[in-house]
Amino acid sequence: xxxxxxxxxxxxxxGYPSEERLEKGPVAVIECLEEIPCNPCETVCPxxxxxxxxxxxxxxxxxxxxxxxxxCMVVCPGLAIFMVDRTFxxxxxxxxxxxxxxxxxxxxxxxxxxxxxGGDVCKGRVERVKTGKSFNKTNIITISVPKxxxxxxxxxxxxx
Amino acid sequence: xxxxxxxxxxxxxxxxxxxGLCAAxxxxxxxxxxxxxxxxxxxxxxxxxxxxxxxGSEEHLAGTRxxxxxxxxxxxxxxxxxxxxxxxxxxxxxxxxxxxISTDKKVSILKSEKVVVATGAIENSLSFPGWTLPNIMxxxxxxxxxxxxxxxxxxxxxxxxxxxxxLIVSYQLIQAGAEVVAVVEALDHIGGYMVHASKIxxxxxxxxxxxxxxxxxxxxxxEKVEIAKIDSNFNIVKGSxxxxxxxxxxxxxxxxxxxxxxxxAGMRFEYLSELGGFIPVHDENMQSNIKGIxxxxxxxxxxxxxxxxxxxxxxxxxxxxxxxxxxxxNQEASSILNEARERLxxxxxxxxxxxxYQAKEKIISxxxx
Numbered sequence: 001x002x003x004x005x006x007x008x009x010x011x012x013x014x015g016y017p018s019e020e021r022l023e024k025g026p027v028a029v030i031e032c033l034e035e036i037p038c039n040p041c042e043t044v045c046p047x048x049x050x051x052x053x054x055x056x057x058x059x060x061x062x063x064x065x066x067x068x069x070x071x072c073m074v075v076c077p078g079l080a081i082f083m084v085d086r087t088f089x090x091x092x093x094x095x096x097x098x099x100x101x102x103x104x105x106x107x108x109x110x111x112x113x114x115x116x117x118g119g120d121v122c123k124g125r126v127e128r129v130k131t132g133k134s135f136n137k138t139n140i141i142t143i144s145v146p147k148x149x150x151x152x153x154x155x156x157x158x159x160x
Numbered sequence: 161x162x163x164x165x166x167x168x169x170x171x172x173x174x175x176x177x178x179x180g181l182c183a184a185x186x187x188x189x190x191x192x193x194x195x196x197x198x199x200x201x202x203x204x205x206x207x208x209x210x211x212x213x214x215x216g217s218e219e220h221l222a223g224t225r226x227x228x229x230x231x232x233x234x235x236x237x238x239x240x241x242x243x244x245x246x247x248x249x250x251x252x253x254x255x256x257x258x259x260x261i262s263t264d265k266k267v268s269i270l271k272s273e274k275v276v277v278a279t280g281a282i283e284n285s286l287s288f289p290g291w292t293l294p295n296i297m298x299x300x301x302x303x304x305x306x307x308x309x310x311x312x313x314x315x316x317x318x319x320x321x322x323x324x325x326x327l328i329v330s331y332q333l334i335q336a337g338a339e340v341v342a343v344v345e346a347l348d349h350i351g352g353y354m355v356h357a358s359k360i361x362x363x364x365x366x367x368x369x370x371x372x373x374x375x376x377x378x379x380x381x382x383e384k385v386e387i388a389k390i391d392s393n394f395n396i397v398k399g400s401x402x403x404x405x406x407x408x409x410x411x412x413x414x415x416x417x418x419x420x421x422x423x424x425a426g427m428r429f430e431y432l433s434e435l436g437g438f439i440p441v442h443d444e445n446m447q448s449n450i451k452g453i454x455x456x457x458x459x460x461x462x463x464x465x466x467x468x469x470x471x472x473x474x475x476x477x478x479x480x481x482x483x484x485x486x487x488x489x490n491q492e493a494s495s496i497l498n499e500a501r502e503r504l505x506x507x508x509x510x511x512x513x514x515x516x517y518q519a520k521e522k523i524i525s526x527x528x529x
Contacts, residue, residue, distance in 0.1 A: 036353060
């Protein structure tokens with residue numbers, strides 16, 4: 001469960017951005033594989049880049065056009081949308097994660113990056129903490145990790 | 161019993177959860193005099209412990225958290241003059257549409273022209289040696305404690321059942337500061353939405369399919385559980401037993417309709433396991449076979465708060481029409497009712513919804529024969 005085969009499935013799903021788009025900078029990564037009646041991501045996207053359409057159980061289809069605003073990440077009830085920026089630095093990618101735990105980490109905190117199964121992947125650092133009223137308790141934490149782990153890392157814990 | 165008095169209302173609703181409140185608001189909007197009875201100290205049913213965002217579309221308030229929807233409904237109910245009797249137990253529902261109520265040792269009889277039964281559901285239990293030990297509880301109970309009463313019942317948790325309730329409550333227990341050691345599932349696959357499972361999996365929670373809890377152990381409260389693998393015939397695989405230290409066990413093995421009042425009123429039932437058990441048959445306007453008594457929400461089959469709200473709205477509009485309070489032509493009224501049914505249909509699409517739609521259609525067809 002939530003292993004490499006799962007990642008392959010995600011990459012083939014209509015919500016996952018193309019490899020070319022991922023290389024170009026911050027982009028939403030939609031990890032939604034089941035036909036659930038749900039479409040707030042479609043409603044909220046200012047670029048109209050996410051299409052669910054009718055029936056509402058269609059998987060979200062993403063057309064690679066993304067300003068990186070992150071509105072879809074906050075509104076998704078499944079916390080299933082991430083933002084991946086492979087251009088963050090020469091060696092690092094930035095992963096933004098919807099985060100609903102307290103206390104919030106702080107900028108610069110050292111972390112252990114985790115994969116989709118909660119397993120340790122690598123060390124990393126908190127780069128940004130976005131919070132505020134409009135986030136309504138789904139805060140966005142951006143962490144940096146070595147570039148090669150950008151498809152794998154989807155959560156973190158604070159390093160002791 | 162200190163006394164006995166009679167109350168009157170046009171529409172009496174039993175249960176102030178999402179279905180009851182939505183039925184009340186729709187009817188009150190049309191000028192119906194509505195009274196809701198609820199045994200709790202606060203209306204809202206289970207909505208106030210739902211701190212997560214709901215699925216659906218904009219018209220279903222998707223992306224909004226359950227308790228926020230609860231607040232919106234309470235505001236609307238107040239605005240339209242819905243009366244709510246709290247701390248009041250409806251102990252009797254009679255075919256002549258009277259309801260017996262107890263409020264603080266006083267008994268009263270509520271007479272009404274229409275009734276909506278929106279009593280919701282109750283959690284199933286799971287028995288195993290030691291299952292009566294304190295801190296082995298329904299997942300819903302744990303959820304009420306953390307999200308409504310702000311009490312953390314345990315710090316090291318195991319959850320039995322990977323349906324959406326088990327997955328969501330496990331996530332919320334982590335939010336409340338507990339560690340969830342594992343979610344145990346008897347079937348060979350996760351029961352709930354993959355996105356809910358992903359949330360806790362990436363936080364390190366193990367989801368163990370083909371497993372069950374075989375024993376609860378402890379002196380005054382649960383201190384350990386024994387779990388074991390089970391085969392495809394649900395037999396325990398000998399030698400696979402494992403003991404885990406926990407101080408809270410959440411049982412999330414489904415719900416069933418809370419339908420005693422429906423039985424008492426003499427409704428006709430159908431058994432549909434996919435909806436959680438015995439379901440009162442009803443027509444496409446949610447009216448049961450007892451004329452004037454409607455049903456809405458989980459009492460008509462276990463679904464979600466969003467479907468309960470839409471069923472409540474449907475019942476509320478249908479009651480308004482039956483009372484002659486819809487100030488519009490029949491054609492217009494049918495189109496409003498159809499829109500409500502369409503919104504319900506939307507929520508019953510896809511692999512998690514279609515079987516519920518089919519079951520609901522069966523309930524309606526059984527009403528007619």
